[in-house]
Amino acid sequence: xxxxxxxxxxxxxxxxxxxxxxxxxxxxxxxxxxxxxxxxxxxxxxxxxxxxxxxxxxxxxxxxxxxxxxxxxxxxxxxxxxxxxxxxxxxxxxxxxxxxxxxxxxxxxxxxxxxxxxxxxxxxxxxxxxxxxxxxxxxxxxxxxxxxxxxxxxxxxxxxxxxxxxxxxxxxxxxxxxxxxxxxxxxxxxxxxxxxxxxxxxxxxxxxxxxxxxxxxxxxxxxxxxxxxxxxxxxxxxxxxxxxxxxxxxxxxxxxxxxxxxxxxxxxxxxxxxxxxxxxxxxxxxxxxxxxxxxxxxxxxxxxxxxxxxxxxxxxxxxxxxxxxxxxxxxxxxxxxxxxxxxxxxxxxxxxxxxxxxxxxxxxxxxxxxxxxxxxxxxxxxxxxxxxxxxxxxxxxxxxxxxxxxxxxxxxxxxxxxxxxxxxxxxxxxxxxxxxxxxxxxxxxxxxxxxxxxxxxxxxx
Amino acid sequence: xxxxxxxxxxxxxxxxxxxxxxxxxxxxxxxxxxxxxxxxxxxxxxxxxxxxxxxxxxxxxxxxxxxxxxxxxxxxxxxxxxxxxxxxxxxxxxxxxxxxxxxxxxxxxxxxxxxxxxxxxxxxxxxxxxxxxxxxxxxxxxxxxxxxxxxxxxxxxxxxxxxxxxxxxxxxxxxxxxxxxxxxxxxxxxxxxxxxxxxxxxxxxxxxxxxxxxxxxxxxxxxxxxxxxxxxxxxxxxxxxxxxxxxxxxxxxxxxxxxxxxxxxxxxxxxxxxxxxxxxxxxxxxxxxxxxxxxxxxxxxxxxxxxxxxxxxxxxxxxxxxxxxxxxxxxxxxxxxxxxxxxxxxxxxxxxxxxxxxxxxxxxxxxxxxxxxxxxxxxxxxxxxxxxxxxxxxxxxxxxxxxxxxxxxxxxxxxxxxxxxxxxxxxxxxxxxxxxxxxxxxxxxxx
Ligand SMILES: Cc1cc2nc3c(=O)[nH]c(=O)nc-3n(C[C@H](O)[C@H](O)[C@H](O)COP(=O)(O)OP(=O)(O)OC[C@H]3O[C@@H](n4cnc5c(N)ncnc54)[C@H](O)[C@@H]3O)c2cc1C
Ligand code: SF4
Ligand code: SF4
Numbered sequence: 001x002x003x004x005x006x007x008x009x010x011x012x013x014x015x016x017x018x019x020x021x022x023x024x025x026x027x028x029x030x031x032x033x034x035x036x037x038x039x040x041x042x043x044x045x046x047x048x049x050x051x052x053x054x055x056x057x058x059x060x061x062x063x064x065x066x067x068x069x070x071x072x073x074x075x076x077x078x079x080x081x082x083x084x085x086x087x088x089x090x091x092x093x094x095x096x097x098x099x100x101x102x103x104x105x106x107x108x109x110x111x112x113x114x115x116x117x118x119x120x121x122x123x124x125x126x127x128x129x130x131x132x133x134x135x136x137x138x139x140x141x142x143x144x145x146x147x148x149x150x151x152x153x154x155x156x157x158x159x160x161x162x163x164x165x166x167x168x169x170x171x172x173x174x175x176x177x178x179x180x181x182x183x184x185x186x187x188x189x190x191x192x193x194x195x196x197x198x199x200x201x202x203x204x205x206x207x208x209x210x211x212x213x214x215x216x217x218x219x220x221x222x223x224x225x226x227x228x229x230x231x232x233x234x235x236x237x238x239x240x241x242x243x244x245x246x247x248x249x250x251x252x253x254x255x256x257x258x259x260x261x262x263x264x265x266x267x268x269x270x271x272x273x274x275x276x277x278x279x280x281x282x283x284x285x286x287x288x289x290x291x292x293x294x295x296x297x298x299x300x301x302x303x304x305x306x307x308x309x310x311x312x313x314x315x316x317x318x319x320x321x322x323x324x325x326x327x328x329x330x331x332x333x334x335x336x337x338x339x340x341x342x343x344x345x346x347x348x349x350x351x352x353x354x355x356x357x358x359x360x361x362x363x364x365x366x367x368x369x370x371x372x373x374x375x376x377x378x379x380x381x382x383x384x385x386x387x388x389x390x391x392x393x394x395x396x397x398x399x400x401x402x403x404x405x406x407x408x409x410x411x412x413x414x415x416x417x418x419x420x421x422x423x424x425x426x427x428x429x430x431x432x433x434x435x436x437x438x439x440x441x442x443x444x445x446x447x448x449x450x451x452x453x454x455x456x457x458x459x460x461x
Numbered sequence: 462x463x464x465x466x467x468x469x470x471x472x473x474x475x476x477x478x479x480x481x482x483x484x485x486x487x488x489x490x491x492x493x494x495x496x497x498x499x500x501x502x503x504x505x506x507x508x509x510x511x512x513x514x515x516x517x518x519x520x521x522x523x524x525x526x527x528x529x530x531x532x533x534x535x536x537x538x539x540x541x542x543x544x545x546x547x548x549x550x551x552x553x554x555x556x557x558x559x560x561x562x563x564x565x566x567x568x569x570x571x572x573x574x575x576x577x578x579x580x581x582x583x584x585x586x587x588x589x590x591x592x593x594x595x596x597x598x599x600x601x602x603x604x605x606x607x608x609x610x611x612x613x614x615x616x617x618x619x620x621x622x623x624x625x626x627x628x629x630x631x632x633x634x635x636x637x638x639x640x641x642x643x644x645x646x647x648x649x650x651x652x653x654x655x656x657x658x659x660x661x662x663x664x665x666x667x668x669x670x671x672x673x674x675x676x677x678x679x680x681x682x683x684x685x686x687x688x689x690x691x692x693x694x695x696x697x698x699x700x701x702x703x704x705x706x707x708x709x710x711x712x713x714x715x716x717x718x719x720x721x722x723x724x725x726x727x728x729x730x731x732x733x734x735x736x737x738x739x740x741x742x743x744x745x746x747x748x749x750x751x752x753x754x755x756x757x758x759x760x761x762x763x764x765x766x767x768x769x770x771x772x773x774x775x776x777x778x779x780x781x782x783x784x785x786x787x788x789x790x791x792x793x794x795x796x797x798x799x800x801x802x803x804x805x806x807x808x809x810x811x812x813x814x815x816x817x818x819x820x821x822x823x824x825x826x827x828x829x830x831x832x833x834x835x836x837x838x839x840x841x842x843x844x845x846x847x848x849x850x851x852x853x854x855x856x857x858x859x860x861x862x863x864x865x866x867x868x869x870x871x872x873x874x875x876x877x878x879x880x881x882x883x884x885x886x887x888x889x890x891x892x893x894x895x896x897x898x899x900x901x902x903x904x905x906x907x908x
Pocket of ligand 2: 483539542543
């Protein structure tokens with residue numbers, strides 16, 4: 001512990017009350033991680049503000065004590081974004097969980113940053129509306145975390161990602177000042193679009209305290225299908241063909257055999273464990289269009305040699321399939337002690353080649369990789385099933401990872417589609433952006449947070 | 462001491478299995494209450510790992526957190542990574558006990574008298590039960606309550622006294638013969654485990670269990686003196702005592718002669734199925750424990766497996782002219798649902814009963830706060846969960862609440878007592894309803 005801890009906690013306790021300031025070793029140890037493998041660092045103190053003003057007070061106190069601030073939602077991040085650094089103050093927003101206003105006339109909802117993603121969708125549902133971004137973690141991830149990572153989800157292909165729904169946000173800056181960026185207007189070009197600067201900023205530019213979100217009407221109907229394939233390429237080609245046929249379904253999710261087996265082990269929804277790959281495909285909208293698109297997608301899958309195409313009989317079965325997909329990442333942890341997940345994304349025309357490349361790289365280095373992902377978005381999650389205590393194997397993981405990154409960038413892809421850079425992808429960012437763009441990022445950071453108070457050491461040094 | 466540390470000696474992969482994804486958090490009642498990570502499954506597992514890695518001692522805060530956990534295992538159902546939380550918790554609690562982190566004479570006395578003494582001695586437990594029955598019948602209990610004598614006792618004992626359930630005599634050995642055979646030729650031979658709490662408080666459930674087994678072609682073996690399964694001991698960190706009881710149980714039956722070993726208590730069944738793991742280091746008993754585990758079934762699980770006979774439709778009124786169209790709701794016992802993964806079977810049994818309408822219970826998969834001795838060790842949190850559960854039950858409008866574990870039945874009955882919302886609500890085990898349906902077939906009175 002750094003020597004400044006005691007006064008920092010004391011001052012916070014005076015402002016917020018001692019029961020919302022944690023410093024016991026048993027409490028610090030459980031804020032040392034997020035959902036990312038093999039990262040661990042205890043903070044110096046954890047605090048739970050309930051209002052924007054309390055957040056601002058926390059920032060000012062931390063600043064006086066020169067304690068770096070790590071904002072935390074539910075700690076499901078997959079790039080180490082909310083993993084503390086030494087001496088850090090964790091500002092945990094999971095108790096700022098009020099829905100402030102649902103405005104059915106403007107189709108918006110305003111919520112505090114700690115509201116759980118699924119809760120927003122459920123609240124919208126009561127008005128015949130829905131909130132489309134649905135990360136696999138939506139039953140526990142917070143909207144603040146979603147905004148900070150610009151999270152995607154299973155419906156991203158047709159409906160886009162978190163950014164496409166944020167109309168406004170309130171943030172506390174490193175100075176402790178509070179700003180509102182955006183409003184309920186569909187159009188707005190007054191000044192720079194600073195709101196977007198905060199989306200995907202991974203807690204490095206400000207603490208998001210409130211979010212104003214756009215909602216959309218619920219589709220009248222939907223149809224969910226499960227197609228299984230004898231080869232990875234056939235699944236990849238099917239996705240490319242569907243896009244090329246100008247069909248934009250709501251969901252095109254991919255699981256390879258390793259993933260299928262783990263997920264089936266957990267969910268027992270009847271996934272074909274002998275198939276090399278499956279696609280979960282969903283189309284929604286007007287019933288006639290849905291029927292037409294579903295038929296067209298089934299035909300494309302068959303033309304690419306699908307072994308079978310099964311249509312979910314009802315919503316219950318459809319939801320089971322989607323829930324099964326959502327558990328893919330965690331289910332892969334059944335196999336080996338350490339699960340290292342990547343987030344590479346490529347232009348969709350490159351998908352089949354990329355999937356094959358990943359499999360070949362795993363074979364070459366004698367590694368186990370399970371791959372799944374938001375195939376329709378070109379977003380793959382090759383997941384290394386390994387053991388962090390085996391140094392030799394970890395070295396091979398690094399080699400393979402390097403190859404995958406090189407290949408991704410060579411075909412015009414990105415190192416992270418939705419999980420953010422955080423700590424995990426930091427070594428590869430400069431390679432992707434090039435020197436000038438990389439410096440520009442740092443320039444922005446210095447302008448907003450000159451003292452390096454907010455989540456220092458994330459994204460870049 | 463450290464080389465014996467239970468968490469350290471546990472296979473590390475069990476601890477490492479948790480990849481801290483957080484998918485279990487929304488299913489955890491204690492996290493829901495506090496929103497502190499250390500009261501979440503993910504947080505608790507991390508604390509155990511800190512202890513295993515030697516970064517944290519077994520502190521009183523650690524002990525508190527392990528005690529605050531309900532052991533409801535909702536996290537285990539939610540966990541896609543297949544974390545064996547039950548084993549982790551047992552070992553963590555075992556370590557807390559082993560290091561005597563939490564003291565207090567009243568606590569020791571309570572633990573000793575129940576875990577080490579009564580629950581290990583079936584005859585004594587029954588004698589104790591009989592004494593309790595007399596105590597209740599004689600009016601002594603209410604007299605003492607009025608006089609406030611109970612205030613003199615330590616707080617926990619006072620609470621226990623207020624919760625003392627009504628013991629129901631006769632006990633199972635007087636209700637069920639050691640061997641009962643069905644009218645039709647027997648297709649199966651099964652053992653019926655009568656349980657401790659079940660035996661003392663819910664003898665009729667054991668009778669009903671025997672009846673439905675008989676009605677489904679099972680010959681029922683019920684030794685008149687049985688041993689506690691040891692689940693209370695294991696769940697509370699007394700692993701040595703639990704092993705001892707497991708061995709005694711294994712000695713009592715000839716497992717090879719049985720098609721199934723039937724439990725009708727979710728909490729016991731969940732533990733009974735894990736004897737092999739409990740006795741993994743016992744060369745003499747390990748193999749037998751494996752054979753035993755494979756044959757243990759919850760009664761609903763077994764009946765569905767052998768194709769439970771649907772009771773014939775009886776007239777809509779019984780011999781006394783009372784209508785029997787009843788609205789029933791079902792509350793899943795945590796250890797039946799999350800521990801044993803027996804989810805659909807009790808519902809399937811209820812659904813096959815003529816004249817019964819099953820209405821869904823919101824949050825049926827959420828703990829009622831009973832959780833073994835939790836209502837005694839953590840009365841506040843237990844009461845909160847109970848109130849939440851009772852609100853949901855009221856909302857169903859059902860006149861019967863069925864659940865497959867005596868601890869839950871006890872907790873719910875305690876909560877309903879004196880609450881006008883439940884003046885006409887009956888609490889029972891699903892097999893009781895099924896047994897009554899079979900009885901109605903033959904025109905019998907189902908009292
Ligand atoms: C099983 C599983 C499935 C997942 N599926 C997906 C998926 O499909 N798509 C996807 O995009 N992601 C997915 N994720 C990743 C993760 O859930 C998302 O990144 C999510 O948005 C994180 O939310 P959180 O509340 O847990 O944030 P945390 O992990 O607590 O924080 C994430 C980052 O955001 C910052 N932050 C958090 N709250 C705020 C705030 N209010 N203001 C400023 N900064 C803040 C933190 O400092 C950190 O850098 C998945 C994760 C898991 C474990
Ligand atoms: S117990 Fe399972 S669900 Fe919970 S954090 Fe660990 S791996 Fe995830
Ligand atoms: S057993 Fe129940 S109370 Fe304990 S951590 Fe799991 S879900 Fe929470």
